[in-house]
Amino acid sequence: MDDDGGRRGLSMGQIIDHAILDRDGHRAGRVDDLQFELEPGRSEGDPPRLVLRAIVSGPVPRPMPSLLGGIARACYRLIGVQDPRPAVVDWSHVKAIDAFVHLDVERVAAGLRRVDEAVLRYVGKLPGAGRE
Amino acid sequence: MNARTKASGRKHPVAALALGVLAGIGGFLDTGGVITAVSAGARFQFALLWTVVLGLVGFSVYAEMSGRVAISSAQPTYEVIRTRLGPRLGAVPLIANVVVHVLVLAVDLVGMALALQLLTGIGYRVWVPVVAVALALALWFFNFSRVDTGAALAGLTMLVMIPASVALSPNWGRVAAAVVHPNISSSYSIPGYLFATASLLGSFMTPYQFDFYSSGAIEEGWTGKDLGRNRIVAVVGTLFGAVMTMAVMTAGAKALYPYSQPVDSILAAARPAQVAFGEIGFVVFVVGVFSVSVAASVELCLSGGYGVAQYYGWDWGKSAPARGAPAFNLVFLAMIALAMIIDLTGVDPIQFTVITMAFGSAALPFTFGPLLLLANDSQFMGRLRNTLAVNVVASIVLGVLVLTTLATIPLLVITGGNF
Numbered sequence: 001m002d003d004d005g006g007r008r009g010l011s012m013g014q015i016i017d018h019a020i021l022d023r024d025g026h027r028a029g030r031v032d033d034l035q036f037e038l039e040p041g042r043s044e045g046d047p048p049r050l051v052l053r054a055i056v057s058g059p060v061p062r063p064m065p066s067l068l069g070g071i072a073r074a075c076y077r078l079i080g081v082q083d084p085r086p087a088v089v090d091w092s093h094v095k096a097i098d099a100f101v102h103l104d105v106e107r108v109a110a111g112l113r114r115v116d117e118a119v120l121r122y123v124g125k126l127p128g129a130g131r132e
Numbered sequence: 133m134n135a136r137t138k139a140s141g142r143k144h145p146v147a148a149l150a151l152g153v154l155a156g157i158g159g160f161l162d163t164g165g166v167i168t169a170v171s172a173g174a175r176f177q178f179a180l181l182w183t184v185v186l187g188l189v190g191f192s193v194y195a196e197m198s199g200r201v202a203i204s205s206a207q208p209t210y211e212v213i214r215t216r217l218g219p220r221l222g223a224v225p226l227i228a229n230v231v232v233h234v235l236v237l238a239v240d241l242v243g244m245a246l247a248l249q250l251l252t253g254i255g256y257r258v259w260v261p262v263v264a265v266a267l268a269l270a271l272w273f274f275n276f277s278r279v280d281t282g283a284a285l286a287g288l289t290m291l292v293m294i295p296a297s298v299a300l301s302p303n304w305g306r307v308a309a310a311v312v313h314p315n316i317s318s319s320y321s322i323p324g325y326l327f328a329t330a331s332l333l334g335s336f337m338t339p340y341q342f343d344f345y346s347s348g349a350i351e352e353g354w355t356g357k358d359l360g361r362n363r364i365v366a367v368v369g370t371l372f373g374a375v376m377t378m379a380v381m382t383a384g385a386k387a388l389y390p391y392s393q394p395v396d397s398i399l400a401a402a403r404p405a406q407v408a409f410g411e412i413g414f415v416v417f418v419v420g421v422f423s424v425s426v427a428a429s430v431e432l433c434l435s436g437g438y439g440v441a442q443y444y445g446w447d448w449g450k451s452a453p454a455r456g457a458p459a460f461n462l463v464f465l466a467m468i469a470l471a472m473i474i475d476l477t478g479v480d481p482i483q484f485t486v487i488t489m490a491f492g493s494a495a496l497p498f499t500f501g502p503l504l505l506l507a508n509d510s511q512f513m514g515r516l517r518n519t520l521a522v523n524v525v526a527s528i529v530l531g532v533l534v535l536t537t538l539a540t541i542p543l544l545v546i547t548g549g550n551f
Contacts, residue, residue: 115446116446119459123454128454129458
């Protein structure tokens with residue numbers, strides 16, 4: 001997957017901001033940011049290579065001015081997300097990209113359902129929460 | 133998307149038609165629509181009937197476009213807006229809409245409470261928390277679709293305004309002329325007239341219709357084959373709402389205008405039905421106000437949830453149990469709580485309604501603009517992209533709404549929120 005040869009021509013806009021579906025086709029947030037890494041060139045004298053490492057998704061995914069970031073984190077804590085930070089999912093878990101970004105992992109295990117899970121902790125206890 | 137798989141068995145044509153008619157009634161005529169239309173009739177007689185035509189055209193064009201975007205992308209409008217515009221630009225329509233949703237929800241809760249006050253004699257402030265809790269419980273415990281359908285059917289009592297307007301025997305020639313010809317008599321205050329225009333447009337074309345409409349279409353599992361139905365639903369639903377609005381305004385003009393009686397209470401708003409059919413007319417009207425407000429509240433709650441959940445990529449869906457889409461459910465519970473708090477601060481319900489409707493129209497370009505851009509994106513819409521004719525009409529409507537948006541705040545300052 002490190003080799004981008006097979007994905008030539010894929011633009012940032014085709015990945016970032018897209019909704020994510022997990023291996024079961026369940027909603028798993030949006031691609032909020034991407035993580036790259038600079039690797040040394042293949043051989044001596046080659047320029048360093050930029051390699052896509054991971055997709056980032058979830059609460060406060062990008063660095064923000066401290067005040068705004070603080071407000072955002074406080075809002076997440078208010079609705080029950082104790083540790084508001086995004087999930088980082090290795091690029092090797094990306095199976096396909098179309099209107100959605102498809103992963104081969106399960107959303108809760110990958111930390112991609114942090115907000116829904118946090119809210120579920122109290123909302124799920126209310127009577128009638130399981131009604132169809 | 134657990135919702136989509138669940139809903140796939142429900143592609144009954146009557147259900148789909150109900151979705152459109154419900155969207156039509158709820159959006160064209162809720163408490164805000166009724167109060168604004170009666171007020172406009174009482175203050176400007178027939179002179180604002182033309183706004184219904186503009187509202188009808190604008191709503192049909194954008195509702196159909198919204199359904200088409202949903203069908204061609206298999207994603208609801210706000211989902212697509214968020215994906216294509218990114219987190220910052222995508223937040224603009226979201227924030228504008230959620231703010232307006234909460235305000236309109238406050239209007240509809242107060243509408244239910246005022247209706248109950250008229251029927252029971254107990255003050256509406258007592259009823260506000262009662263209806264808020266009842267709405268939350270109904271949405272929580274019952275299938276959303278059942279609440280939808282029930283409220284929509286009960287809302288048909290509003291049809292009483294059509295025979296009421298006939299019974300008040302207006303000069304139909306003048307009514308017909310006013311429908312196609314804007315008429316600003318010198319006796320009217322121009323800022324008041326323009327502010328009323330903004331309020332009326334906002335009460336016809338509420339942005340929540342669009343998340344509700346397109347998310348509903350996705351949940352009902354619409355496909356390309358449903359395009360024809362999409363158009364019929366958009367037109368039938370809005371036509372129905374438009375006829376009702378004209379009836380309310382005409383009845384208001386006949387029963388209140390000659391006496392220069394301003395609509396300063398729900399009692400005054402109920403006056404035309406009462407003049408036409410006595411106590412029975414009064415009761416049927418009040419039941420109608422209550423029901424259309426319930427229907428509109430359901431749509432507002434759903435669309436607030438849709439908008440926020442789709443922005444963040446959370447689970448959403450009215451067919452999902454609360455455990456399946458917890459944050460989506462939390463959003464609408466929070467909206468109901470906020471709307472209730474606004475109502476309990478002691479705002480004047482009638483003035484608050486008229487001002488909220490004006491803000492509603494000011495928020496429209498933030499949804500319509502991106503929608504028009506998306507519907508012209510050939511890479512994304514393929515052969516379903518807008519035709520030239522649709523673009524011309526849509527651009528004219530958008531132009532008028534942008535002017536309205538720019539004028540809303542100055543007009544609000546000049547008129548103080550009164551017609």
